[in-house]
Amino acid sequence: MNWLSGILSSILVRRKSSDNNSNTIVYPLSWIVFPIIGFVFFGILFGVFIFIPDLIDQSDIVFVFIFFSGIIIAFICLSIYMARWKVQVFDSYCKYTTALKKTRKIAYDHIESRDVSSGYRFYIDNKRIFSISYLQDNYRSLDKAIRTYQKNNNIKIVKSVTNVLKPIQGLWFLPIASLVIIFIPTISIYVDEGLSTGFFISLTFHMITIFLFIYMANWKIVFKDGILTKTTIFGIKKAYDMKHITYTVSQRLMHPDDTRLYYKNKKIAFIMGNVNNRSELLESIDYFNRFNETLKNEE
Incomplete structure (x- = not known):
C-alpha cells in the first residue's frame, strides 16, 4: 500500500520532505485529504442516485450499489491506513504501527535498509517489513539510526537470499x-x-x-555459478551462460532503474527497477563480463 500511495501523492501533491526534531515518521496530512475527498465525493454521488431514483434505470440499481459501495470502502480503508501508519525511531529499535493499530517493536540488529529511488525499504531475512517514501518528513532518520547503531555495534547484515528475483x-x-x-x-x-x-x-x-x-x-530468475535460469509465466525454464549476458538500465515503466537483459544481443527478460536482488544480479553479470574480457585479452 505504501508504494501505491507514494506514487499517487508524488503526482498529486508536489511537496518536499523536511527534517525536524520529531522521532516519528507519518504520512503528511495533505496526503490523507485525497482519500477523504474521494470518499465524500462518491458518497454524495451515491446518495444522489439512491434518493433521486429517476436519474438511473432501476434495473441497474444493483450494479450502482455494488460499484459505489466498493469505491467508498476502498477510500475508507486508504484513509484509515494513512492516518494510523506510523514509525517511531529510537536509538536501538523502532516501533512500527499498522493500520490495525498493531504496534511492533523492531530491534536494529537484524534490519537491512535499502536505498531505492522512491525512498527506503526495510527488510528482515530478505522479507520486506515496510517502506518509507522520500516525500515523508524525516524519511532519512530511520535509515540513519539503523546504520549508526549497526556501525557502533559492529553488526553486518548478510542477506539470506541474494540470487533469486521475483515480482515485487x-x-x-x-x-x-x-x-x-x-x-x-x-x-x-x-x-x-x-x-x-x-x-x-x-x-x-x-x-x-x-x-x-x-x-x-511463476515468473522468476535465479542466478548461480555463472548460470542464469529464467522461469516464464508458464513455468518453462531456460538457462543462459552469464558470460554472454548484457543489460541496459533505463526508465521503461515508472522506475528509473528498470532493466532489460540480453543474451547475445537478444532480449530475454525485463526486470522492474525495484525488484529484490536486481543489483546483485547486475554485479554478477559485470563480474562475468570482466572475467570474459580478461580471458579474451590473454588469448
Whole structure:
C-alpha cells in the first residue's frame, strides 16, 4: 500500500520532505485529504442516485450499489491506513504501527535498509517489513539510526537470499484489483443479458486477470555459478551462460532503474527497477563480463 500511495501523492501533491526534531515518521496530512475527498465525493454521488431514483434505470440499481459501495470502502480503508501508519525511531529499535493499530517493536540488529529511488525499504531475512517514501518528513532518520547503531555495534547484515528475483509483492494489487473491477460489471451483464452473453463479454478481461495471477506466481530468475535460469509465466525454464549476458538500465515503466537483459544481443527478460536482488544480479553479470574480457585479452 505504501508504494501505491507514494506514487499517487508524488503526482498529486508536489511537496518536499523536511527534517525536524520529531522521532516519528507519518504520512503528511495533505496526503490523507485525497482519500477523504474521494470518499465524500462518491458518497454524495451515491446518495444522489439512491434518493433521486429517476436519474438511473432501476434495473441497474444493483450494479450502482455494488460499484459505489466498493469505491467508498476502498477510500475508507486508504484513509484509515494513512492516518494510523506510523514509525517511531529510537536509538536501538523502532516501533512500527499498522493500520490495525498493531504496534511492533523492531530491534536494529537484524534490519537491512535499502536505498531505492522512491525512498527506503526495510527488510528482515530478505522479507520486506515496510517502506518509507522520500516525500515523508524525516524519511532519512530511520535509515540513519539503523546504520549508526549497526556501525557502533559492529553488526553486518548478510542477506539470506541474494540470487533469486521475483515480482515485487506489491504487484499482487494488480490482479486482485482487476478481479474486483471485472467482477462488478460482470454481475450487471449477467443480470441484464444472461449467463451466456455475460460469460463471453467478460472472457477477455478474465483471461487478463488470470495472466496477471500466473505471472506473479511463476515468473522468476535465479542466478548461480555463472548460470542464469529464467522461469516464464508458464513455468518453462531456460538457462543462459552469464558470460554472454548484457543489460541496459533505463526508465521503461515508472522506475528509473528498470532493466532489460540480453543474451547475445537478444532480449530475454525485463526486470522492474525495484525488484529484490536486481543489483546483485547486475554485479554478477559485470563480474562475468570482466572475467570474459580478461580471458579474451590473454588469448
